[in-house]
Amino acid sequence: MLSYILKRLLLMIPTLLGVLLITFMVVQFVPGGPVEQYLAEAKAGSGKGSGAESGGLSYRGAQGVDPRRIEQIKALYGFDKPAHERFLQMLGQFARFDLGRSFFQNKSVSELIWEKLPVSISLGLWTFFISYLIAVPLGVAKAVRAGSRFDFVTTLLVLFGYAIPGFVLGVALLVIFGGQLQWFPLRGLTSGNWDELSWGARVVDYLWHIALPVTAMVLGSFAVTTMLTKNAFLEEIRKQYVVTARAKGLDERQVLWKHVFRNALIPIITGFPAAFIGAFFTGSLLIETLFSLDGLGLLSYESVIRRDYPVVLGTLYFFTLIGLVTKLISDLSYVWVDPRVKFD
Known part of the structure; x- marks a missing residue:
């Protein structure tokens, strides 16, 4: 197990490098x-007259901005260096867990993430717990009730909710309940x-504000877990140990919750870490932008x-690193839930 964990940790390094390199390119x-x-702002400020100042830039009409000033701006943002030097410098910062500093907000990236994290955690926690509880x-x-009318109708409803993108549902909720009805x-x-x-x-005010965005996120996120739970239970119900338990005269409720439930929840429980962390960082971009x-x-x-x-x-x-660690925890949870699993 220790060697497996070490291999996975080492594999994170080229994965992170690949993601950062592609994005940087x-x-x-x-x-x-x-x-x-910056130069566009200077040009926009030139409408006041020739030689107008905008953001510390002197725009000189048809002559544009002083080339020396342009070089100063490039040096300010680090664009005076070749691309490979900037990439290596960025990797050095990230290796020290220094995420850099924003160009426009005069704050470090770590500080910005820390400021915005409570909102995403709030959305993620509600989405995660409500999704699993349903x-x-x-x-x-x-x-x-596999094959019954209940199974058929709920499957249609689940797939219908899954087919509607969260941001489309969010727009509909905003227009109907926020705009027309003003609820x-x-x-x-x-x-x-x-x-x-x-x-x-x-508390009431907070729940009133968060109702629509959480609804938009939940309706599309619980469909996969619902079908996964159903298929896992169906697979376990058909196994021999269930037939044996019934033959011994055990009550159907005991068979279901004492024997089937524990084994069927293995793929669901092992997906908890990824789903829990993913609820904070994935799927919320459009919802946060839509609901401001x-x-x-939104950041x-x-x-x-x-x-x-x-x-x-x-x-x-930051997100990639958390995602890789969470994936490792999810894989290791298989061994924790079912000791029969071996990574050899």
């Missing part, structure tokens, strides 16, 4: 970088006067739009 070819945006009992009920707020996680409310009113929730998803979106490369690459490194 793509970034080099994306038009409209921070230097270009999916597991529903999957068991479908397995017990729920259109944006934010709390009201503007949240600090003035009592504790009970704060200031979390990691990533705005960073890409503004070409804030340190934030883009720093958050990518």
Whole structure:
């Protein structure tokens, strides 16, 4: 087991390097970088007259910006160095767990992640727990009633919810319940006067704001777990030990919950770590942007739009590292749940 863990940890290094290298190469070819945006601001400020100042830049009409000033801007953002030097410098920072500093927000990437993390955790926790609380009992009920009308109708509903993208459902919820009916707020996680409310009113206000985004995320996320639970239970129900338990005269409830349930939940339990962590960092970008929730998803979106490369690459490194560690924990949980599993 120790050698397996060591191999997996070593394999994380080329995986991280590959992800960062590909992203870094793509970034080099994306038009409209921070230097270009800086120059565009100077040109926009020139509408006030020749030689207008914009952000410390002197735009001189048809002559543009002073070339020496352009070189200073490139040096400010680190673009005065060749691409390979910048890449190696970035790897050195990441090796020290220094994620860099934002070009535009005057904060370190670590500080920005720490500020936005509570919103994403809030969405992720609600999505994870509600999804599993619905999916597991529903999957068991479908397995017990396999082939019945209940199984057929719930399968259609589950697949229908899975087929609708979360952001499309979010738009529909916003238009209907936020716009037309005005039952729920259109944006934010709390009201503007949240600090003035009592504790009970704060809880109600928080749940009122989070209802729509969590609904949009949950309806598409529990379908896979539901069908996985159903198939796992069906596979276990047909095995010989279940027939033997029934032949001994055990009650059907005892057979289901004492024997079948423990074995059928192995693939579901081992998926807990990945699902738990993934609920925080995946699938929330569009939802956070749509509902104007200031979390990691919105931070990533705005960073890409503004070409804030340190934030883009720093958050990518952070998410990838967490994803690789979580995948390792998920694989190791197989051994914890079922000691018969060997990685040899």
